[in-house]
Amino acid sequence: MAGRTGNVVPLVQPGSKTEPKTPPKTPSKARPAPQPEVRPADAVWRTPTFRQLDARLDTLVGGRTATQLEGLRLRTVGDLLHLVPRKYFSGTELSDLSTLEPDEEVAVLAEVRTVRAHNLPSAGQHTGRKPRLEVVVTDRRGYLTLTFFGTPHLIRYWQNDLTPGARGIFAGKVRIFNQTLQLAHPDFVILGDDGSVVGGAARNEDMAKITGSALVPIYPQTGKLRTWTIGSCIGLALDAVAGRADPLPEVIRAEAEVVEQGEAFRAVHRPDDRHRAEQGLERLRFDEAFALQLTMARRRADAATHGSTPRPRRPGGLLEAFDARLPFVLTAGQVEIGELLFSEIARTVPMQRLLQGEVGSGKTLVALRAMLAVVDAGGQAALLAPTEVLATQHRHTITRMLGDLAEAGTLGAAEHATGVVLLTGSLGAARRREALAQVASGAAGLVVGTHALLSEDVAFADLGLVVVDEQHRFGVEQRAALGAKASARPHVLVMTATPIPRSVAMTVFGDLETSTLRELPAGRADVSTVVVDVRRQPTWVDRAWDRVREEVAAGRQAYVVCARISSTKDKVKDAASGSSEVLGDDFAPEDAPPAAAVEDLYAELSTGALSGVAVEMLHGQLPSEEKDAVMGRFAAGETDVLVATTVIEVGVDVPNATVMVICDADRFGISQLHQLRGRIGRGGHTGVCLLLTQAEPGTPARERLAAVAGTRDGFALAEVDLEQRREGDVLGSSQSGRRSSLRLLRVLDDGDLIAHARDLAARCVADPDLADDPGLSDIVTDVERRAAGDWLERT
Template identity: 45%
Template sequence: MLGWTDQRPLATLLPEAEAKKITSAFGYRTAGELLLHFPRTWSHHGSGVSLDGATEGEQVTIVGIVTYANTTFTRSGKKLTKIVVEFGASHAGATFFNSVVAQRQLTVGKAVMLSGKVKYFQGRAEISHPAFIVLPEAGEKPKKAVGTLRELSAYGSASQLEELLSSLEYIPIYPAKKGVTAWSLLGAMSHVLDQTPPIPEPLDQVPSGLVSFDEALRLIHHPDSRGQQPAIDRIKYNEALSLALVMALRRADAQSYRAPVLPASEEGVRAEFLRNLPFELTAGQRKVIADIAQDLAQPHPMQRLLQGEVGSGKTVVALIAMLQAIDAGCQCALLAPTEVLAVQHARDLTQLLIDAGLPTNVVALTGSMSTATRKKALLDIMSGQADIVVGTHALIQESVEFFDLGLVVVDEQHRFGVEQRDMLRGKGSHDRTPHQLVMTATPIPRTVAMTSFADLAVSALHELPAGRQEIQTSVVPEFKPEWVARAWERIREEVAAGRQAFVVCPRIEGEGGVEETFDYLRTQIFPELNVAMLHGRMPAEEKDAIMADFAAGGIDILVATTVIEVGINVPNASVMYIREAHSFGVSQLHQLRGRVGRGEYKSLCLLHTTMEPGTPSVQRLFDVAATSDGFGLAELDLRTRQEGDVLGTAQSGTKRRVRLLSLLSDRALIERANADATALVARNRSLAEHLVSDIEGQDYLEKS
């Protein structure tokens, strides 16, 4: 962490058996890995520690006061001890079979720490035969051992460990696993910390207002009268600074690259396009266009992220930027994630340019092209005849050579890794790096994280252009059959009014899939309507034909997978029904919803779910239905899924590089770390590089 590592093997610091248990449970092999296993909470002088919404079967540790204790016998003659532990406003039960120790020591009024698997019975938490410790009172010097201290005996005598517990103002409660309890981790941490010499400050100075790193690492495990907050603040700062330094180094490097200078011209295709626009740009679009124009005129490459609601006009902004590059004699590339979207982009850009009376040449390049068409496209790209090249991953192949690439636009940027984007940017000529504009319709959680660390210049389009219609969103739960029936009836009403509908399914085959739903709708629900299906396994020609027929109004209802998620533009489609919407992410639901409301008609999005009422999944759908703000939904997604591995490739929060830092609630700390990182890189670059040298993959940041 930020210039500090401790590679001492646990096997040399802990008893062999205990080191093996920890390695087996958590994978930790070194002192550094163990010491970064922070407590999940702390008990102040035995104060209550709750279950924190633990799920059935989860290993939990609670601290509280025994308020009920009773021992009886079962029909088979087993001794059964039952207790109730109260913590704050909550309580949990625990049962012990044939435990003389539990009967003798777990008496009413005792402060105890329990660790075991939680089960729920009629809404009440129960822990069966948990491991436990009776906590001594604050400052008490025990005369004899109390509680179950077998797991701690490897780290000292029972009385020594009791003394440790009684000396701690705050008892750390660690995330535990089967075979390794919270208090065995307490013993291990104390043992390792006792053998750890003072840690030199990794930074060139202790940050103002924060404790040293050595003090923070010790304080977080053994808080004193100040509590744990000073340690948490410093460790959060370290996490923020680690990420900010990588970004600051990358920004500094980008400033050293040479880019083609592409100033905006008062004449040329850009000015002509702006004069002939058949609609008025929003204030947000005008602001972003001006910012991009200024970036493109600089001798170092633009790195800008354009965030905008579905339909907010990002494509027009990108086209104006590309026309600025064309005026300066350079080519542009637009990278799209799918062939359907690439072909549609090429078609839409061509039509916009034709409508403006401009001779600009747009060329598409996809993997399914015929050999002859592909050869012609490659020749146009190499000779400079192609002004704008729109394509999929096919653009990245070695066989593609640009005459003079000046600007790269990446659409739906979360679909591409940084290596892929860098390969395209590497196709610049004359040792110049093309400018880059990346776009996203709805920031996914990691995008929010990356923009929080200021790696990219960020622009946002919040306004919707004139003509975009509001989309009403409703949840359709399967447990209310009348709602499901009404949803199908609403689709029939929209079609009767001359409009069209999407029905999106989470899979192709099986129950609730495209094939089953298609058959069900055309034979039982809408036999009088023209229903078609579309999914990714179909041949490209068939998919294109179906989409063309739907766009032309020949299909009433299109049953599809998320192949229609991005870029499909059918203004006459006014209703979308998403089956099993709970199986999609928040951002994906917002993307899908954006396929309707693109014309003159008020539109409807129906979120179907088979989940039971009151579950978090159903609540999440109601949250999505309650807001059309994609930026607000991105924060909801971030709260739901966590930040993910901000510098790596993990798309969700199952893998997190930050342990304590919250990208939602620690914004002020993040902003301070950003400023400090920039200053540190400027005054001592070698130290900055050393501090982040242990971060894997920093040369290939996945800034999606």
């Protein structure tokens, strides 16, 4: 780096004007690669405040480079310092060239094997062909070709550095040329035996710092920002935060056995050895875990300061009447968690609990009993569902289970009966006015709805309990909006049918206490799962439809699931509820053939393999009335086969359904396949789930299907899912359309660290000397700032 007031001196960049050692002139059409704009030193950078890491990068490296760094999701100085190297090179090791993939941006440490110039003219002569330099580098096992184009002067200049036996770092995008991996016009530096720069950029002081240590850090890079440019920017950041106070109190650092933060940053980015680098990484991983857990702990503490109206269980009321009518015995888990919920809603502190459970474990029944207890205590309970189909199904299930206990205000209503209202965005004006009136008057003790419940014109008489189903579809602001409709903070019960590993639960739902239902109710039938290879076992596909006909002939029903609605409609938004129906193309390779579509397969089956069978189709783009009618006919047994999208994934309960055919099953994730399979075998008849796929054996897609076929244990599958997809998907994209913002934590590997951080965070909040510590407050402020637009909002 030329200095705090100059531009970064670039490394050797073929085809660029800017080169060290006063190189020969380059053609006028050449353009230098973008370099960081270094800002003058400012007093703010020398102030040991806690907020310094929040400074925008453009104040440090200039607007142009800051814009480029934003491509790596780096917006602040703290973001940049937490961008840890993806690997380190020592002075002697070489990269493994066999791991390179086409179109990958790479930086490799390799040894020059051969150098050959082409089309160099003799003195006073011109060949008419563009001069080029071909360099073959090696890791002493494989080879990689580097190709440079330029003037004869440049070709000869590069030859001076790229001599056989020289070692260097070469950065660029991997291409295939003549069936050989190649880097065209790579940036490069040549290293000496001690790892220092000896070629090209020897006068670049910041670069010399990066490469002069025992380990050379290699950073994730984009096409415009090479690893050394990023390293130079990080060098500025390290200088800027030098002397900054550590936000963690010494007592916390001692408990966690981590080094100081400034020391950690320098150990990660300018390591003396791998042990030192790992010490720095341990501190940064702890920081991430502790920041999340401290934020969650403060949220829990804040909730406890808000009073909530106690809703004690009342004998001789609606709950007791409902329990007396149950045609089955509650499982031990349902009883245990039910008693826990009753005790928590009877307190003056609002309940905040996550209820997760195996598919078919009876979570809705547990939630309903808590809702009835609230009604008995004079309050109302609201059940928020992500889609109209699920909300309608919940209302149907609740009214069916309650019978005349849900008919308050009618002649045939039972004693203690209450009203049950469904509120969705598609209700007509008259029905909506009627529903709103029942909710506002308190006549409706139980209110089921979609996002429509959050509308400003929805007013409750006395909202005491909020139940949120499929929590990952909602944000914290939506939960808060519904809670704000209560005079006192309501009790909250969050449900998820997707089993969550403990480490994920602590990270994503850390502001909630967690309960788990594992035991299935008695009478649930076994379901076998078979993977059908469409390409290698084409006759099995015909057999699948024969099996459906056999089940229908025996009086049973079937689901056929597709990943698409039609050839032109891949993803749909439920306009009535405001939520999206997530279709299963997230796992499709780019060259995969189009997946089977509901509309096409419905037409094909109803006139072909399943002709004569009552077949209907269901997807999120149908009008609400039609969706309700289709589900009603299927639930009543009037329809034999339902061809549907994943709209039936959760909440649909048709005990007579015994067979499911999932087309293009490799387009779905493990959790989604497990949820879909949970729609069958809910009665006393054995079921079969057929997973149709064209994925090749040995691929990750087939591994997913084999895992699903191998077990019905949702918690075991959740662990496999996490291993395969990492938390980037488990916490983010496949469930909610977002990537995970975890930088260093790996919830599968760091469960113990997360648990330790959770314990320390709880102790900090409970300790009067630490509760208002300014450093800890800044940590929480930073997390909350990020939460406004990132995955944490889903808690």
